[in-house]
Amino acid sequence: xxxxxxxxxxxxxxxxxSGKTSTGRELARLLDYSFVDMDGxxxxxxxxxxxxxxxxxxxEYFRGLExxxxxxxxxxxxxxxxxxxxxxxSAGNRDAIMxxxxxxxxxxxxxxxxxxxxxxxxxxxxxxxxxxxxLASLAAEREKLYQSAAILEILTDAKTPGETAAxxxxxxxx
Ligand code: S3P
Numbered sequence: 001x002x003x004x005x006x007x008x009x010x011x012x013x014x015x016x017x018s019g020k021t022s023t024g025r026e027l028a029r030l031l032d033y034s035f036v037d038m039d040g041x042x043x044x045x046x047x048x049x050x051x052x053x054x055x056x057x058x059x060e061y062f063r064g065l066e067x068x069x070x071x072x073x074x075x076x077x078x079x080x081x082x083x084x085x086x087x088x089x090s091a092g093n094r095d096a097i098m099x100x101x102x103x104x105x106x107x108x109x110x111x112x113x114x115x116x117x118x119x120x121x122x123x124x125x126x127x128x129x130x131x132x133x134x135l136a137s138l139a140a141e142r143e144k145l146y147q148s149a150a151i152l153e154i155l156t157d158a159k160t161p162g163e164t165a166a167x168x169x170x171x172x173x174x
Contacts, residue, residue: 008100009033009102010033011104012080015138017108017112018085019108019161020085021037021082022161023082023161024082026165026166031169033079034079034080035079035080035082036073036080038073038087039082050084050123050124051124051127053065063086063090067090074100085138088149102172104152104154105147105153105154107154108155108156109157112157114131152172
């Protein structure tokens with residue numbers, strides 16, 4: 001661990017397409033923490049993809065699984081955790097994250113979200129027409145929640161995951 005840093009866990013929060021997973025992997029490497037991808041954990045436990053889970057069991061079932069997995073993750077330390085974009089919808093999840101470590105909000109403009117998510121097949125909440133409108137309404141609904149849980153905020157727009165991760169390390173040391 002870098003001298004002066006005592007973060008039990010680092011949680012990356014933010015919209016789909018903000019770069020949480022790729023940045024998280026880089027950040028874990030830089031900090032020598034383990035890397036945890038929440039969506040990956042959920043898919044592993046469910047034995048199927050998030051899209052199929054949404055279709056077959058519905059969003060509420062998925063949110064239950066997500067909260068349970070988060071509780072398990074919060075019992076461990078020295079992890080960089082890439083969360084699903086909707087994790088902050090539940091007050092219980094926000095409290096768990098704030099108690100178990102430091103949340104960093106990866107903020108991304110609507111233009112860049114659209115750019116990154118166009119053609120994405122594995123985001124059930126964005127399926128169908130009107131990608132930009134859907135993203136805009138999710139972002140408007142969630143912005144305050146991301147900000148309320150996060151200690152740091154970083155704009156990811158044109159940055160590579162490596163650049164974002166390096167910037168986070170710098171901010172954490174400051
Ligand atoms: C969701 C984001 C997804 C995944 C699920 C729901 C959301 O994760 O958890 O499709 O509500 O924003 P990513 O943010 O990793 O795409």
